[in-house]
Amino acid sequence: MAVVEEGGDMATLRTAEVAEQAGVNVETLRFYERKGILPEPPRRASGYREYPPETVERVRFIKRAQELGFSLREVQDLLELRQTARAKAGRVRKVAEAKLEEIEHKIRDLEAMKLSLTELLCACDGQKPIASCPIIETLSGCERCQQKEAAEQQGGGR
Amino acid sequence: MAVVEEGGDMATLRTAEVAEQAGVNVETLRFYERKGILPEPPRRASGYREYPPETVERVRFIKRAQELGFSLREVQDLLELRQTARAKAGRVRKVAEAKLEEIEHKIRDLEAMKLSLTELLCACDGQKPIASCPIIETLSGCERCQQKEAAEQQGGGR
DNA sequence: CTTGACTCTGTACCATAGTACGGAGTGAAT
DNA sequence: ATTCACTCCGTACTATGGTACAGAGTCAAG
Known part of the structure; x- marks a missing residue:
């Protein structure tokens, strides 16, 4: 000690x-x-x-x-x-916004994983066969697609 | 090509x-x-x-x-x-549940970061000083509260 | 049948994020 | 004054996740 x-x-x-x-x-x-x-x-x-x-x-x-x-x-x-927050707010702001978007993207993808995993748990609870893998489809597809989705959701372009 | x-x-x-x-x-x-x-x-x-x-x-x-x-x-x-999903569902289920919790924890923490970053952006928009750092407090504090499972940390050290 | 892009294997090398260690000094309690 | 955990510094080593060749074989087109 x-x-x-x-x-x-x-x-x-x-x-x-x-x-x-x-x-x-x-x-x-x-x-x-x-x-x-x-x-x-x-x-x-x-x-x-x-x-x-x-x-x-x-x-x-x-x-x-x-x-x-x-x-x-x-x-x-x-x-x-x-x-550096208030100093040169313009430049910092850009960085912060980029980080924010990155974080939101991570959240979206984790939500997708969560959903898939939840379904997996439900499925194996009910003893029925799992159709195909949702977790992979959701997430692997998203790298390209989700950015579009995101753009649609937010309504604004990048 | x-x-x-x-x-x-x-x-x-x-x-x-x-x-x-x-x-x-x-x-x-x-x-x-x-x-x-x-x-x-x-x-x-x-x-x-x-x-x-x-x-x-x-x-x-x-x-x-x-x-x-x-x-x-x-x-x-x-x-x-x-x-392995349906085979030995019991063991798999445990793993899946653990992963699910881990994912939810990540989401929570990312949400916290997002909030802080959003506040930062708002604050530097309004030009007022940022009180203290919310991002650090939120995230660094939560490791204990949420992950109470510092199981391997047997007390007594302090 | 030659060419050139593509593939194979194995090994060596790289960056990131630590971890371990040796040797020496510090400092509070005994 | 001695002890012993704690600190210092520098250097070397580790694990993870790749990347980069070298040398040889493959394959479709010209």
């Missing part, structure tokens, strides 16, 4: 604490720092890092965004969106 | 055709085959692969599922779900 966590106000965290709370290991934090996805935290005189507590949230976000299919580079973009 | 695509009935496809239609390259098909994620197709006498046309759909599905954050191993599981 760490002998730390004292210090009263919990103002800053050390690497092992951030790592544990965020569910990654210490090396990963350094890795992210090297990659520029985590800002370099202030150091003590000794060189020890002193992370601000919100680092934990940031790292958790990074992990989760990766599980949602974003690369570290993309996660970095997402994180930066907010920092 | 390939000299192929004749043959009248389009019964089978060759590697380059599958690759082109699925938007991957030829080596990738072999790679998937080695990994067992694409079944070995029948061969001609010469050794040439003759893919059934639905291979294209399968490959597109694979690509998209990866973009949604599933590893090849997971994609394989998803694909196999349907093959």
